[in-house]
Amino acid sequence: MELLRIDQLPVRLRPNIELTSEPSSSFIEANTEAVAFKEMRDHHVIPVFLKDNEPAISHCEFVEAVSQAAQDSFSFSDFPEPRIRVSHPVKGRVYEARHKKAQDLLQHEKTIYFERMAFMITIPGIQDEISGNLLELTVGGVKAFHLDNMNACKGSPEHFKVFIGFKNRVCTNLCVSTDGVKLDMKARSTEDLYLQTMELIAGFNPVSYVRNLATFTAYELEERQFAQIIGRCRLYQFLPKSLRNEIPELLINDTQVSRIAESFYEDQNFSRQNNGAIDLWRFFNLFTGANKQSYIDKFLERGVNGFEFTEQIRRSLDSSHPDFWYLS
Template identity: 70%
Template sequence: MELLRIDHLQTSDRLPAVKTKKSVSRFLKANTEEVSWEEMRDRHVIPVFLKDNEPTISHCEFVEAVSQAAQDCFSLSEFPEADIRVSHPVKGRIYEARHKKAQDLQPSEKTIYYERMAFMVSIPGIQDQVSGNILELTIGGVKAYHLDNLNSTKGSPEHFKIFIGFKNTVCTNLCVSTDGVKLDLKVRSVEELYQKTLALMENFNPVGFLRSMASLTAFDLQEKQFAQIIGRCRMYQFLPKDLRNEIPELLINDTQVSRIVEAFYQDPSFARATNGCVDLWRFYNLFTGANKHSYIDKFLERGVNGWDFTNRVRGVLDGSHPDFWYMI
């Protein structure tokens, strides 16, 4: 695996200012829809804290703060366009239209904001390959207003999730690890959000993460082993609580397990080989592919869980941790 570009992250002339093109493949599916930053700015209202009517940190401010931190961290002259997805709309109307029927409302009389939003921004100048798949350095975040206490005042902390990792350009699957994610970031201002995002980026080790992902290609799962893992994944949801507490947590649901099995046989990029085996890189991408069907507020947790799960499988295959319940 060539790491030359990654080893020279501080060289700003290696990072051309190029606007990204929206990928045909979505990084999140489930019940989400795509919006632009301009649409959020111009059409979406901003939720407020009920006790003092002060505004929360808006989705637009969140995207701007993370993008600014990335621009400063990587010395970018221009930042690529964010790929934004939203879900769980909260609809309303202006006072003057309070007596109108819904079908008679004009666009100017409607109000809307989305309870949940996720976005990612790729940096095309920082990339590498694993098993022929181009990986782009990617940053982004998740916001879910239902995690905030909006019945309080402006001084209450707001909850965000931020990440830095790699996007597999073959499929837009997001590859993230614990070191590149903050799942419960509490801030009171946009400036604090910017500073903590910048700190996450500066402490992230892209070389180490790429090498860990590349090492997965050296391990193969036989079809029988894959079948046992899938069977145990289905069993996990129904285990007695005391037994389940002793087993590494599995966050994907039963429907996503079925998607993994379907992709094992049919995915054009990550299906099993002709001998029935699948290497752990493809196995990991079966998990990240299934994760694209998660709700926004569970997306990052399940992404990290898929990485941890795959590494535990590797521990069985290399003999370092042979007691992984899913394979014994």
Template identity: 45%
Template structure:
């Protein structure tokens, strides 16, 4: 679906983001996150403020609601599930009246809480496809990480958001995101600006091109020896001299994620090697997106994009269209 990218006026929608079935029945990101219901974020979490004027930042609940409004508007007629939300890095506090109490004696009403980092996904299960036997559903989501904002400022300063549209692999909840479906550093100072930017992203995304790119990965495979060389080069990459690194496409995966890729090459139920050791690039890509679930929220989407770029670079080398240091 490609839609007219002209921004529409913002609509007032009273839909409850938690109504109906919820997206992502299992964790789409693990790391150190916890699942949080929308009502808790909306009603119980405090909102950080700018230090200089005590004005609030755009709340996480406003971000989720704004995205939900747009998804329901743009994909009118499709089934849209309620958001699944995961948070990390809790910032705890207490009311002034309880400042001298021991922590184990605090009452619930005396505690304050918000999470520094939050990610949510909204599934649209009626927009779907299948690749290599894996059902995929269209998914929209975003990240709000207050650690990226300068709180020592005044209201009106740009706030940072990450927004994406892509597909979720239903057999493993891996998120598949492409560059044209990702705003990596969206900076806005109002909810209306946020609405307009998300609208532009959703309406310009080409889902068919994304699906074709992922489908083409099934047509190429590497041997066990090539996989071993590729993984070894991946481990070497962070330690290369700076000048050498500049000549090589960046790899954002660290040693712990690469260890997961290696383990799952042998053990993953859905994406392990064939009996002769070969593995197609779609499965290799999913080994990387699966390992990405252990990434912290604020780095998750960048690594997701990097996984598809990496698989496509390997594909180009196998086709003879380019060379790859990782396979040389």
């Protein structure tokens, strides 16, 4: 496997690197909608803590803090526009319009913010390729206000999730592992967010992670093995708690398991081969593709779980983990 520029970090964008337009598919779908950063900054209100009316760290401040950390880490001047998805709108109205019917409200009388937000920023020029799929280094985060105690006073740490990983450009599937994700980031200020994001980026080894991903191409599941995994994934949801605690955790839901099974036959990029087998790189992308139907607040956890689950399958096929329940 030939690394393009990953092992030369930090990197400056060079004039000879051609950046093509972003793919049209979304990195997360479910019940989300796209929103521009300017729209969010100029028209979305900022929630406050109930007891002292102090503002929470806004979605825009979160995006800016992570963006600044990434920009400083990779040493380039112009940062790409973040791709932002939001869900769970909280609608309101200005005081003067409190007696109006909803259909009579004017645009300036409406207020809105979104409880949940996820964003992704592609780092220019830092790429690699696996099995013909272009991977681009990506930084981003998730914010869900329902994880914070908004009924208290400002001062308690607010909760964030930040990641650095790779985006598969052919499908915008996000490839992340525990080394590149912080699911329990707590911060009281944007300075905290910036410093913790810098620390996460500094501790991530993109070369090692891409090499781990590339090993998936060397392992195959026969159709009967794939069918057994899918069947046991369905059983997992209904196992007694005592038995489930002894089995590697599976976070995706039954609908997403069905999507993986459907995509095994029909996915344009990652379906089975002519002999019915599927390599683990394709399997992993079926998993991350199904994860795009997760709600924002579960998206990163399930993405990490997809990598760990595929890695456990690889070890089982390699006979270093023979008691893997899904294949035993």
